[in-house]
Amino acid sequence: MIxxxxxxxxxxxxxxxLILATVPAWGAWRGNSVAMSLAPSLAVGILVFVGIxxxxxxxxxxxxxxxxxxxxxxxxxxxxxIYKFSAVWGNHEGSLVLWALILAFWTAAVALxxxxxxxxxxxxxxxxxxxxxxxxxxxxxxxxxxFARLLPGAPADGADLNPLLQDPGLIIHPPLxxxxxxxxxxxxxxxxxxxxxxxxxxxxxxxxxxxxxTAWAFLTLGIMLGSWWAYYELGWGGWWFWDPxxxxxxxxxxxxxxxVHSLAATEKRGLFKSWTVxxxxxxxxxxxxxxxxxxxxxxxxxxxxxxxxxxxxxxxxFLALVVGGSLTLYALRAPAVSSRVSFAWxxxxxxxxxxxxxxxxxALTVLFGTMFPLIVDAxxxxxxxVGPPYFNAVxxxxxxxxxxxxxxxxxxxxxxxxxxxxxxxxxIPTVVAVLCGITLPALHAPYNIWVAxxxxxxxxxxxxxxxxxWERLRSASTTAGGLRRLTPGYCGMxxxxxxFAACVIGIVATSQYSVEHDLKMDPGDTRxxxxxxxxxxxxxxxxxxxxVAQEARFEVTEDGVPVASMNPQKRRYLASGSVMTEAAIDxxxxxxxxxxxxxxxxxxxxxxxxxxxxxxxxxxWLGAILMAIGAFTAAADKRYRRQRKALPTADEAxxxxx
Amino acid sequence: xxPVRKQRxxxxxxxxxxxxxAIGLVVYALRGNINLFYPPADVAAGxxxxxxxxxxxxxVLENSIDRAEDSLAIRFKLTDYEANVEVVYVGILPxxxxxxxxxxxxxVLNEDGxxxxxxxxxxxxxxxxxxxxxxxxxSSGYDEKGNAK
Numbered sequence: 001m002i003x004x005x006x007x008x009x010x011x012x013x014x015x016x017x018l019i020l021a022t023v024p025a026w027g028a029w030r031g032n033s034v035a036m037s038l039a040p041s042l043a044v045g046i047l048v049f050v051g052i053x054x055x056x057x058x059x060x061x062x063x064x065x066x067x068x069x070x071x072x073x074x075x076x077x078x079x080x081x082i083y084k085f086s087a088v089w090g091n092h093e094g095s096l097v098l099w100a101l102i103l104a105f106w107t108a109a110v111a112l113x114x115x116x117x118x119x120x121x122x123x124x125x126x127x128x129x130x131x132x133x134x135x136x137x138x139x140x141x142x143x144x145x146x147f148a149r150l151l152p153g154a155p156a157d158g159a160d161l162n163p164l165l166q167d168p169g170l171i172i173h174p175p176l177x178x179x180x181x182x183x184x185x186x187x188x189x190x191x192x193x194x195x196x197x198x199x200x201x202x203x204x205x206x207x208x209x210x211x212x213x214t215a216w217a218f219l220t221l222g223i224m225l226g227s228w229w230a231y232y233e234l235g236w237g238g239w240w241f242w243d244p245x246x247x248x249x250x251x252x253x254x255x256x257x258x259x260v261h262s263l264a265a266t267e268k269r270g271l272f273k274s275w276t277v278x279x280x281x282x283x284x285x286x287x288x289x290x291x292x293x294x295x296x297x298x299x300x301x302x303x304x305x306x307x308x309x310x311x312x313x314x315x316x317x318f319l320a321l322v323v324g325g326s327l328t329l330y331a332l333r334a335p336a337v338s339s340r341v342s343f344a345w346x347x348x349x350x351x352x353x354x355x356x357x358x359x360x361x362x363a364l365t366v367l368f369g370t371m372f373p374l375i376v377d378a379x380x381x382x383x384x385x386v387g388p389p390y391f392n393a394v395x396x397x398x399x400x401x402x403x404x405x406x407x408x409x410x411x412x413x414x415x416x417x418x419x420x421x422x423x424x425x426x427x428i429p430t431v432v433a434v435l436c437g438i439t440l441p442a443l444h445a446p447y448n449i450w451v452a453x454x455x456x457x458x459x460x461x462x463x464x465x466x467x468x469x470w471e472r473l474r475s476a477s478t479t480a481g482g483l484r485r486l487t488p489g490y491c492g493m494x495x496x497x498x499x500f501a502a503c504v505i506g507i508v509a510t511s512q513y514s515v516e517h518d519l520k521m522d523p524g525d526t527r528x529x530x531x532x533x534x535x536x537x538x539x540x541x542x543x544x545x546x547x548v549a550q551e552a553r554f555e556v557t558e559d560g561v562p563v564a565s566m567n568p569q570k571r572r573y574l575a576s577g578s579v580m581t582e583a584a585i586d587x588x589x590x591x592x593x594x595x596x597x598x599x600x601x602x603x604x605x606x607x608x609x610x611x612x613x614x615x616x617x618x619x620x621w622l623g624a625i626l627m628a629i630g631a632f633t634a635a636a637d638k639r640y641r642r643q644r645k646a647l648p649t650a651d652e653a654x655x656x657x658x
Numbered sequence: 659x660x661p662v663r664k665q666r667x668x669x670x671x672x673x674x675x676x677x678x679x680a681i682g683l684v685v686y687a688l689r690g691n692i693n694l695f696y697p698p699a700d701v702a703a704g705x706x707x708x709x710x711x712x713x714x715x716x717x718v719l720e721n722s723i724d725r726a727e728d729s730l731a732i733r734f735k736l737t738d739y740e741a742n743v744e745v746v747y748v749g750i751l752p753x754x755x756x757x758x759x760x761x762x763x764x765x766v767l768n769e770d771g772x773x774x775x776x777x778x779x780x781x782x783x784x785x786x787x788x789x790x791x792x793x794x795x796x797s798s799g800y801d802e803k804g805n806a807k
Contacts, residue, residue, distance in 0.1 A: 235753070342662050357673060361680045368684060372692070383695035383790055385713060385764075386688070393687035398680070518730055518749045579753045598750035602727050608750050 003068050006056025007147040013049035014137040016042055020130030024123035036123035040111035043126050047108040054101045057146055058088050067154035070146050076160040076575040078546035086171040087161045093146035100136045102178045106186055124193035132185050135318045143311045160575035169229035177222030181287040183215020188284035191277045195329050200337035205267035210635040216256045217631035223249050224624035235581030235596045237612045242391040247370040248290030254363035255283040258356045265352045270341050274334040285323045292319055346419055348412040354405045358398055365394045403457040407464035429463035454508035458501035465494050492634025499626025506619025515613040522606045530613035533557045547571040552597050570597045591615045697794035702741030708767050714743050715762035715790040739800035747775040755780040760791035
């Protein structure tokens with residue numbers, strides 16, 4: 001009965017979403033406050049029913065109810081309970097329910113935490129989110145019902161979850177990523193509501209900012225976890241492949257980054273209003289496009305589940321409706337909301353504009369590289385693939401252009417600044433950055449020009465931040481007083497930008513300094529790599545809850561001193577019979593050692609082994625975590641929640657800092 | 659000109675300049691970095707270019723895998739049951755690479771018609787077939803087991 005309850009709850013949620021999408025919107029149009037005030041309770045209602053539905057699906061998985069088709073094909077009695085639970089979203093149907101749940105969660109969050117919003121705006125925002133819910137819930141119910149039964153003929157045991165997905169990283173990666181993806185629907189809903197109302201002012205930007213920052217932070221964490229998972233789970237030590245599905249999550253991130261920054265200009269100075277709205281539409285459309293790419297099976301990827309043209313068609317139509325509808329609305333209404341404010345070229349505004357152009361162009365080039373094979377295929381011109389060299393060639397120069405501007409950003413002032421002031425502020429950071437760029441890479445022979453460039457750029461960025469931070473403390477009478485005066489918004493910006501610098505260093509250092517060897521090794525062999533001696537002792541048989549494995553025993557020494565004992569595995573999963581590599585990683589702040597098993601070679605116990613030395617690879621993920629912490633900190637700024645009696649003038653807003 | 663208009667003009671010029679740099683980069687990067695897919699039949703028919711990066715996909719022919727004793731070199735044949743292409747590769751293969759399974763090899767075709775692969779992709783779960791392999795089999799008219807349709 002439980003799956004039927006779940007199915008029924010999902011249908012009820014769809015009905016509530018239909019009401020939410022229509023009645024409050026009608027109320028907002030006709031000025032009917034009773035209809036408008038229905039919106040928050042409907043939003044909570046959707047969360048309750050999608051929650052019940054998700055709970056029923058999880059119960060079916062945890063109870064090994066193999067009469068449910070989804071459970072039979074993605075779970076197994078031997079699976080550890082935590083993976084039975086994460087198997088709920090380790091497949092197409094279940095991941096859609098998760099998507100709907102998270103959308104319901106965001107909708108309810110907007111309903112509950114927006115007491116300062118005028119009812120008119122709130123009802124429009126919630127209606128838009130309700131309409132998105134209608135799309136996803138009907139997609140789930142019509143094309144991919146998660147509760148379909150296998151009756152009669154339920155199997156005695158399930159077919160097991162894909163071993164690649166049996167991993168702690170995969171328990172939290174999809175929910176975090178979806179929190180980010182779906183979170184942009186809030187910014188989108190605010191933008192659409194503003195267009196519908198024809199009123200776009202500083203308070204609109206102030207309402208959108210914390211939501212956008214939070215969504216962006218979740219998306220950053222989700223992408224970071226995905227990259228980390230690929231690194232240790234796929235067994236070849238790569239952390240970013242420019243795989244279409246990675247791109248699908250990266251494009252909304254790029255657009256979202258642009259949005260976060262242009263919202264700052266819109267809130268503080270009332271600038272770029274219609275541009276910000278367009279970015280909000282763009283970021284969410286890219287999230288939807290990502291869903292389409294991943295879920296329609298048009299791509300070769302780890303994330304592609306079973307191919308079903310009907311599903312692809314549904315999302316494509318939904319995408320066309322959302323993008324087409326919102327762009328039409330934008331075309332009709334944007335002239336009414338566009339800003340009439342001018343700004344000086346030497347000012348923080350123009351630097352933020354640079355940020356926007358760079359990130360948007362980056363998003364478009366990634367979009368182009370991802371869609372190009374699909375377009376060529378659709379035109380019948382053959383099957384091509386666009387590989388990492390394309391993305392690196394385009395993306396790396398763009399980011400290199402960005403960092404000099406990023407270093408200037410914190411020091412610059414709103415409205416009008418002067419070049420001579422910039423010169424005065426930045427002369428010391430410039431000199432120190434150049435010195436760092438020249439000296440630091442010399443610590444690692446041979447001298448690498450790309451690392452030098454990366455160090456130069458990121459130390460410029462860091463020193464600009466430090467300089468500004470110091471100026472702020474110095475201008476206060478006491479240090480403690482100066483610290484108190486720093487707003488969470490400012491601190492968040494500093495943390496996130498430091499994270500970006502760490503990320504740049506990590507990516508460049510690990511790409512340039514990594515040593516990778518694929519070798520044939522006999523038991524007893526010792527190989528030297530980057531100063532470490534890897535001794536292959538033996539291969540032993542071990543067994544886990546649902547697999548048996550051959551485990552290689554490695555001892556790693558540096559100058560005769562033991563560093564680590566590493567035990568990579570080659571696992572055979574009992575239910576599916578599939579084989580999987582489990583890499584052994586000795587992690588460190590400045591270097592990772594990585595050993596993975598290939599296959600047996602010859603008959604006398606030799607194995608193909610993959611040995612990697614990866615300097616500073618952790619910096620990349622730590623940097624991403626810092627970026628997320630920064631965004632969360634900024635979103636926690638109290639002034640977003642304070643009720644304002646009167647709107648502040650632009651000058652007052654400037655006093656609040658970044 | 660009105661200052662706001664003038665500023666807008668500069669803005670448009672700036673964006674246009676920047677986008678053309680980006681487009682230039684894109685075109686430059688695309689030139690060397692796209693590789694076309696060929697089914698084994700096309701390679702055997704001599705339709706695939708020699709010395710350029712390409713991808714070939716099909717089923718790994720039964721009893722065709724030949725591993726070297728003293729290195730990680732491997733030699734195998736990819737087939738769409740109409741023609742075979744010989745592939746050589748040095749390195750570690752994906753976990754699900756096996757005879758009778760679908761695989762895609764990317765690399766460069768040499769003078770002897772042997773694909774010198776730099777990367778081998780196999781399917782990542784039991785029920786999934788790379789779209790390229792499906793396409794190759796469709797155009798040759800055989801199913802995965804090699805039976806004519």
